[in-house]
Amino acid sequence: MQVQAQATVQAQSDDNVPPVPEVDAEPKRKRSKAAATDASASWKQDFNTLLEIKKPEDPFDCQVKIGKDDRCDSSKIKDGMLLDRPARLVVLDAGAGKVRNQELFERKVDSDWSLGSELFRKQCWSADHFTETKKVNKTELAHKIKTEVGDTLCKVEFTKSPDANEMAKLLSEGSKMIEGSGATEEEKHKSYKALWERVQKGEYRIMRGYIKRSEGDMDIQQTDTGMVKFVDADLQAKGEMAERVLNLNNVTSLTLRLTKYVLK
Numbered sequence: 001m002q003v004q005a006q007a008t009v010q011a012q013s014d015d016n017v018p019p020v021p022e023v024d025a026e027p028k029r030k031r032s033k034a035a036a037t038d039a040s041a042s043w044k045q046d047f048n049t050l051l052e053i054k055k056p057e058d059p060f061d062c063q064v065k066i067g068k069d070d071r072c073d074s075s076k077i078k079d080g081m082l083l084d085r086p087a088r089l090v091v092l093d094a095g096a097g098k099v100r101n102q103e104l105f106e107r108k109v110d111s112d113w114s115l116g117s118e119l120f121r122k123q124c125w126s127a128d129h130f131t132e133t134k135k136v137n138k139t140e141l142a143h144k145i146k147t148e149v150g151d152t153l154c155k156v157e158f159t160k161s162p163d164a165n166e167m168a169k170l171l172s173e174g175s176k177m178i179e180g181s182g183a184t185e186e187e188k189h190k191s192y193k194a195l196w197e198r199v200q201k202g203e204y205r206i207m208r209g210y211i212k213r214s215e216g217d218m219d220i221q222q223t224d225t226g227m228v229k230f231v232d233a234d235l236q237a238k239g240e241m242a243e244r245v246l247n248l249n250n251v252t253s254l255t256l257r258l259t260k261y262v263l264k
Contacts, residue, residue: 043181047191050174051198053159058206060128061255063156071258072126074117082208082233083124084153090237102237127153127208127233130260141261142248146228149212149256155235157253158244160202167199174198201250210232212243 060081064073072083083089090098097115103110115124136144143158174195178188212229226248236242254261 015216015248043177047174047177047181049172051194053198053201055157056206058128062129063133063260064129064131064258066129066131066258070121072120072124072129074120076129076193077120077126078109082127082153082200082237084127085124087211088153088233089124096185100237102233113204123147124255125153127155127255129258130255131258131262133262135264136261137264138249141251141254141263142226144245144256144261145211145248145251145254149211149254152256153206153208154209155206155255156230156251157204157206157244158250159252160205160250161247162200162202168203171195191230204252207232207243207244207246209236209244 003053057102060078062073062076064076066073077083077091078095079091079094081091081094083091083099088102090102092098092103092112095099097117099113099115101111101113127246145154174191178195181188181191183191207230210233212231228246228248230246231243232242232244251264
């Protein structure tokens with residue numbers, strides 16, 4: 001009787017326990033999937049930021065509209081700009097039309113002049129002004145630099161040769177991102193390929209100047225190295241060491257005589 005009474009009480013107690021609701025696993029799976037998607041997007045964004053090569057600001061770069069036979073837009077000339085008449089000129093005061101003949105200045109001859117807007121427009125090439133943009137391949141761009149620049153002022157945009165320490169840092173950071181991303185092996189392979197291409201490029205640089213030719217010596221641009229001797233006219237105007245070696249394989253843009261040539 002006692003056992004039966006206990007069984008009865010137990011049965012009544014079990015009847016009073018509310019049923020446990022079934023748990024729908026679908027929302028949990030959706031949340032997990034959404035979190036994984038967010039994590040994937042986050043690492044890819046960080047990885048793309050690591051690979052990005054930022055172009056420096058160029059306050060002189062300027063597309064212009066000019067009259068027939070004009071060489072620049074006199075209303076868009078700024079202090080510090082470089083002009084070619086064909087003598088190389090440094091703009092000292094754009095408002096007053098005051099310029100300095102760099103070659104005469106280096107020879108310590110009276111070199112500062114005042115030019116009117118007519119002389120600016122008709123006689124001075126700008127290394128920064130352009131009226132049109134043309135897309136060219138790397139071979140065509142290198143050929144133009146070697147054969148058309150000469151001692152005329154131009155502007156080149158390029159990526160500098162990478163520094164070994166920069167390469168090591170990029171490889172280290174990029175590899176950690178890829179391995180910790182949770183990406184598939186195929187995605188990792190693509191990411192490693194993109195990383196390897198990036199580490200072989202340095203930062204963007206802008207240089208305005210002209211080709212230096214050495215009399216009596218074989219010009220460096222006549223060799224098959226893809227290098228040319230280039231004089232940085234901005235540094236030259238400051239009296240600093242201005243001769244550089246420009247790797248034509250790294251050039252991405254050339255502005256010359258009102259045309260900007262960019263890689264396709």
